[in-house]
Amino acid sequence: MTVQLASILGLWGSYLPSFMRGLVITMEITGLGLAVAVVLGAILAGFKLSKFKALRVIATVYVDIIRSIPVLVLLFLAYYGLGQLGLTLSGIASATAALGAFYAALLCEIFRGGVQGVERGQREAADALGLGRVSGFVRVILPQAVLRILPPSTNQLSNIIKDSSLVVTIGVADLMARSYEASATTFEPMDMFVLAGLIYMALYLVIARAIGRWELNVQRRRG
Amino acid sequence: MSAITLYTGAMLQGAVITLELTAGATVVSLIAGAAGAVGRLYGPRTLKAFIFGYVETIRGLPAIxxxxxxYFGLTQFGIDVPAYWAAFIWLCLYGTGYAIEIFRAGLQGIPEGQHEATAALGLTRFEAMRRVIIPQxxxxxxxxxxxxxxxxxxxxxxVYFIGVQDIMFHARLGVSNSGQPLAIYGIAALIYIVLNGTISRVGGILEKRAAIAS
Incomplete structure (x- = not known):
């Protein structure tokens, strides 16, 4: 038993550096995908809250369609499909596009809900104080909406981390792909996947804790 | 064009496997999830802790x-699960983790007063569940x-990755034979949009009915 444990730990030790390089790529894809999703999601939410019907329709159609396509299909469309149009994307760029496009649809709904959840009276109060449309939104509505937006957005972030593992299918050397390769070379697949799983869990816990602390800070400053 | 028609047909055949896996795993997951949620809420302490750990593990790890x-990991212990069954068992285990959370949240969302009201009416715990709590x-x-x-x-x-012949499996085969990724993955996307759209539509109708009934 102890011999076995020692050999597993030894194996883990020798693969850890490679897994950590994979983790960097996982975090890179997650960060880039999240950035695209937040920006695009905010724009879409703006469309949904717009007074122009055409913009609202565009956002609604986008959200409804993208949400029902599996991320893997979006990834293949970005990686193989766009190449056919002469727009060849690297694996990481394809993953960024696919995750960004998909999670923008989910974040759009979260952002819209957060802004709409702020009571009407707050808007009226901002108007009464003579704040313009923009500064009323930035200084009164948005700070209150953030509190409603953060928790569900954190959930989506953890989903982006997990979905970034799909790049194993297009040959990007992320954490998942490295554990898959190691599973074939060591003939000890379970040991390799368990190590990858522990790293994914640790990454999620660290990020969740950091965001939780930020949320507390935001709440405290609000009083 | 004919290549695309050919592979669209194959993808539709794959859709049967996709739906079969989805339906089977959904049924198993909902039953196991309901039992798991009851255990998580009302079971003894060790059971609660075990179910909590199970749900967190399933939700914390990437699906793939x-x-x-x-599929690959268990071979280390000499356990060789056929691809189709590995896919099915995984979908059931994964689905159960998420279903437990849905049922737990649903049951916990019923206000305490409803439980007290059933007690005041002299309903047994089972009757209370069946006639008051669960319908809400x-x-x-x-x-x-x-x-x-x-x-x-x-x-x-x-599941295509381990060789199960679902929609994606046939899509990838079609792409490598025809060199038309945009069209074929586009059609695959369309099939998924139709399937998921139908599920959402049916869910919407059920929601409307349930809202009227209550």
């Missing part, structure tokens, strides 16, 4: 990693359950 653990929780859970089926269906896309 879980599938690989079942059901209405509240319907949107989450619709999303659940969509999630399971989207998850089936990963």
């Amino acid at each position: 990693l879980q599938l690989f653990i079942l 929780a059901w209405v509240a859970m319907l949107p989450a359950l619709t999303n659940f089926v969509v999630l399971e269906l989207k998850n089936t896309t990963l």
Whole structure:
């Protein structure tokens, strides 16, 4: 038993550096995908809250369609499909596009809900104080909406981390792909996947804790 | 053009496998999830802790990693699960983790006063569940359950990797034979849009009915 444990730990030790390089790529894809999703999601939410019907329709159609396509299909469309149009994307760029496009649809709904959840009276109060449309939104509505937006957005972030593992299918050397390769070379697949799983869990816990602390800070400053 | 028609036909055949896996895993997951939620809420302490750990593990790990653990990982111990069954068992285990959370949230969402009211009416615990708590929780859970089926269906896309002949499997075969990724993955996307759209539509109708009935 102890011999076995020692050999597993030894194996883990020798693969850890490679897994950590994979983790960097996982975090890179997650960060880039999240950035695209937040920006695009905010724009879409703006469309949904717009007074122009055409913009609202565009956002609604986008959200409804993208949400029902599996991320893997979006990834293949970005990686193989766009190449056919002469727009060849690297694996990481394809993953960024696919995750960004998909999670923008989910974040759009979260952002819209957060802004709409702020009571009407707050808007009226901002108007009464003579704040313009923009500064009323930035200084009164948005700070209150953030509190409603953060928790569900954190959930989506953890989903982006997990979905970034799909790049194993297009040959990007992320954490998942490295554990898959190691599973074939060591003939000890379970040991390799368990190590990858522990790293994914640790990454999620660290990020969740950091965001939780930020949320507390935001709440405290609000009083 | 004919290549695309050919592979569209193959993808539609794959859709049967996709739907089969989705439906089977959904049924198993909902039953196991309901039992798990009851255990999580009312069971003895060790059972509660075990179910909590199970749910967190399933929700914390990437889906594809879980599938690989079942299909490739177990071979390390000499357990060789056929691809189709590995896919099915994974979808059930994965779905159960999410279903437990949905049922738990649904049951916990019923105000304490409802439980007290059933006690005041002299209903047994089982009767109270069946006639008061579950009918209300059901209405509240319907949107989450619709999303659940969509999630399971989207998850089936990963099973092509281990050789199960679902929509994606045939799509990839078609792409490598025809060199038309945009058209073929586009059609695959369309098939998924139709399937998921139908599930959402049915869920919407059920929600409306449940809302009227209550």
